Amino acid sequence: MTPPTSGSGCRKENSRSPLILQDRTFNQDGSLAYTMTLREGEDTPVVNGKAYPFLAVEPRRYRLRILNASNERFWRLRFGVPRDVLPQPTLPFWLIGTDGGFRTPLQMLNFLISPAERYDLIVDFSRMPMGTNVT
Numbered sequence: 207m208t209p210p211t212s213g214s215g216c217r218k219e220n221s222r223s224p225l226i227l228q229d230r231t232f233n234q235d236g237s238l239a240y241t242m243t244l245r246e247g248e249d250t251p252v253v254n255g256k257a258y259p260f261l262a263v264e265p266r267r268y269r270l271r272i273l274n275a276s277n278e279r280f281w282r283l284r285f286g287v288p289r290d291v292l293p294q295p296t297l298p299f300w301l302i303g304t305d306g307g308f309r310t311p312l313q314m315l316n317f318l319i320s321p322a323e324r325y326d327l328i329v330d331f332s333r334m335p336m337g338t339n340v341t
Contacts, residue, residue: 223261224271227319228252229279263331269302270327274319284316285329286341292333297340300328 230252231239253259274281285297300311303326311328319325334340 222269226254226273226275227281228275265332265334267328267330270329272319272325274321274323276321278321280318280320282316282318287338291335291338302326302328
């Protein structure tokens with residue numbers, strides 16, 4: 207995989223996705239449960255306000271702008287792929303920015319993001335066969 211250039215190789219239309227990570231607890235009826243005084247921690251990952259989200263992508267590079275908006279939770283994030291798709295079970299990506307601004311692209315397989323941290327990534331889905339689930 208070649209490092210992204212200053213233009214990042216991303217087309218502007220639909221290739222830049224902000225992802226706001228949170229963790230929440232829901233009541234049996236699906237309503238949001240405010241549990242800060244009842245118990246510790248939430249049990250459902252939520253992205254952009256949606257539990258169990260799905261993002262359909264085309265075979266190209268995407269810039270993902272990730273914010274950890276959880277109250278306390280740290281997230282270890284990676285892009286898991288089926289073993290028959292890539293030699294390793296994780297899709298590599300490029301870290302291009304943090305809270306401190308843009309940086310020299312750094313190829314990574316996973317990262318830890320703490321509450322209120324932001325990361326800018328370039329993920330290249332061009333090698334993924336159509337219909338591949340990346341988790």
